[in-house]
Amino acid sequence: MLVGIDVGGTYTDAVLLDAGKVIRQIKVASEHGQVLASILTALDEILQGIETQCIERVALSTTLVTNAIVQGKLDPVGLFIMPGPGADWRGRLAAEPLVLSGYVDHRGRERQEIALDEVKQTCKKMAGVKLFAVSGKFAVRNPAQEQKVAGILAAAMQPLHIACGSTVSGNLNFIRRTNSAYYNAAVWQRFQDFADAAAAALAERGVQAPILILKADGGTLPLAKARELPVESIFTGPAASVLGVMGLCPPAKPAVSLDIGGTTTDIALWKGGAPLMDAKGAAINGYLTAVRTFRLHSIGLGGDSWLRRDGDRLLIGPERKGSAMALGGAEPTVTDALIVAGLSDFGDRGLAEAAIQRLVFPGKSLQETAQVIIDQAAEIVANAVREMLAIEAAAPVYKVEDIVRPELLRPELLIGVGGGAAGLTPLIAEKFKLAWQVPPLAMVANALGAALARPTLHISLRADTAAGEYTVPELSLRLPLNDRRYSIQQAVKQAALHLQEMAAAAGITADEIETTFGEEFNLVRGFSTVGKIVHVGVQIKPGIIAGLIDAAATGGAGT
């Protein structure tokens, strides 16, 4: 049996799966600021009467790291950077850095050495600091300088953790890698404490199954591996629900999925059966990081969005003033309108009518008013979808082929999950003349996504045959390469070997490996070819460990 728990700001959802079927689902109020307590409340409830030996895995999607960052509960970090010459980094980093001399260039050649004395002098200013982040420009092309500084820190400072920019992300973008490394160090201790407590609490309950932590990119990591990369567990709520869609009704066609929750709607785009990723990374507290996420567009509209009139105008959200009046709230909400319109069927209908009565338009009935409200709500979401599709179509591409024969995303299906999905999804689909689907269990798609998410890892490999070497920054590897005709296929194979080794060490099975990108350039100097640059990315295919049986057979659908 599989357990999935998603701790959200308002609710904690949990599901229990057995043989591809959801056998139990619960929703409990989250205990404010008490992530572990929320998890255990949900766990105890969902495991009631279940033999704990039957549990095969427990996957957690938590707000722990997100909350720590948003609330500024961050530990002091010694942030060392080697920016070299170039653009101004000031104002772009999440913490004040200590700037070291030394840098490498875009080919990974060391152009200025690290000044060892300078590092040692700087260490003296850091007495008592136990967490460090080290980041150099172009360290992904040559991690040696980061390694050297980390080595000095390890010897001199008895650190608890040192995060290197090139290991938290193999992508180009010095600013984002630096911020990722910084946050990784700043939340490290808090995450260790959580991991220790979670492991102990589960052991106490006799649960011996492995614990997995969901990441923002929709993959999971075994707890031991997640301890190294806590920053990856930010913003997992929306990722969990995208994975839930994958478990409930994986779209075979290009699609748009909506997670219509209490206060927000998260929109994702699907192509080739998979959600689109954000290649650059998430923004945390206004600072850009390299943490991979799904490409999500979030708007402030959900079932609990507050309804009120401003003269003739009806205003919807983005504020939430509590739950729907039908459920005992104080202010009218979108959910109340859905109930009055007959599109949702729960809570107290009389209270919902009283809610809409407050907003009724002159000359319009209660029913008509509810219709106007939900149409306006649907239009808000539809506009956000249009905007997202327009941004996708306008995304820059760097090849002639991609301009002349663009692969435009033309969605053929709209999928809705989350509490407000059943009522709103058909209306939004109508605006696009799209087929739509609201799977059963759409209310707990998030917890389901966590329960089913596969463990994933990704790495990149860049070979420079003229320099006679290849680099795998995520593993801090820079190895010799003596094959002038090295091809993309060879690079993918080699990268896959490194990935399998990394996976084995982390206790992950790497059976399905996919290529995320591949590019190859001849290096020509003078008029002759002197080598090649081959750059590839590989990952354990993200997705779900097993589909649900008969998931799509029931629920709502239409055209």
Next chain:
Amino acid sequence: MSNAKAKPLGLVFFPAFDWAISPTHPEREERLLFTRDQVLEEGLLDLPQIREYKPRLASIADLERVHIGVPDIASLITDAHRVSAGGAITAAESVLRGETAKAFALVRPPGHHAMRVVHGTRGFCTVNIEAVMIESLRRKYGLRRVAIVDTDVHHGDGTQDIYYHDPDTLFISFHQDGRTLYPGSGFPNEAGSPAALMSTVNIPLPPGTTDQGLHAVLDELVLPMLADFQPDLIVNSAGQDNHYSDPLANMAVTAQGYARLAEKLRADVAVLEGGYSIEDALPYVNVGIILAMAGLDYRRVLEPDLDRAPVQSAATTAYIGKLIADWQGKWANREQLRRSALAAAGNSWKRERDIYYDDSQIMEHQRESIHYCPHCPGYMAISTESSGSRTGDKSAFAVVLQQESCLVCRERGKDALIKAKRQRDHQYFVLQDKKEDSCGRI
């Protein structure tokens, strides 16, 4: 320093990673690879002061607003040319629509050696992307006065050719002296045909010119000329081969020199041209130009091997000083020079040239005649013959009618074309009619 409310720099970055003239040609897939790496690593595309745009495809009509292709422009280009010209248009339109303060089309293939008549590819260029951009803007936004400052190390002979008779376009090119570098032109006496005399300004610089010489020319000549001309739009043909590490030329400009130039020039639109030191110069020069155009601090953008940048010799400094003084004198007298040239020309002005297409190994022989009119800009007739093309020798006779050509001139131009067709001395007969915005065979 710009603040968050100021309009951003529009950036069209199009490295054409799947296009090359040939595998080992300087214009190959890899050319902007290291520039892309540097731009991404610096995180420039994340800055609110920079907004990236996807290039659009220029239409054949966009290209034919400028060019007369023989046999036609469509058969001479690849899709990449339509993207790079379209990228320049996309960049410029972001400025004219008011979305951006300035724009930089960091695109390839380049265009400044492509002339009005096109038989093939010369100096890596087939269509003149700046001219295609400018004529598109003139058509759509009604711009009139445009200044082009060509800062590529090679003389922008294609742009010069296209605007040689246009007094509304000021073309300023500084470049390594044509006696020492391709294409071997761009001397001060090439200053425009009589009605447009002194709207072409060539400043041939000696090999070894550094930031110092370049900024002297900029401060004492180019910027005052721009102030006098009062253009509606300033375009920078932003070639980067004046860099000290460029393998195809012999100048000594640095990334800082280029960035400061971009800052002072305040071009509305910059369009990448040449620059073939793809590892040692382009990443730094492009980052410098982007930061400078976006109003950001570029002072720390330094090449790792900056200490090998040469120092300018005293002889070079003196030579440049004299060049500047000569031009200042002529510029002050420009009205009078133009009047006397027009008076001497009478009813028409002619020139006859051979034009070599190094990339296509084609030799063109061209005769141009401008027919003046007291009421309008007149019309132009061109006879062109080429040999050496793999598809055989070609010839064409073309008449160009200007936007403001009067009815009489329009009829005369068309008559000349019909007469030429009757004589059957050429294979193709083309009418480029700027008023009708059309170009086609008759």
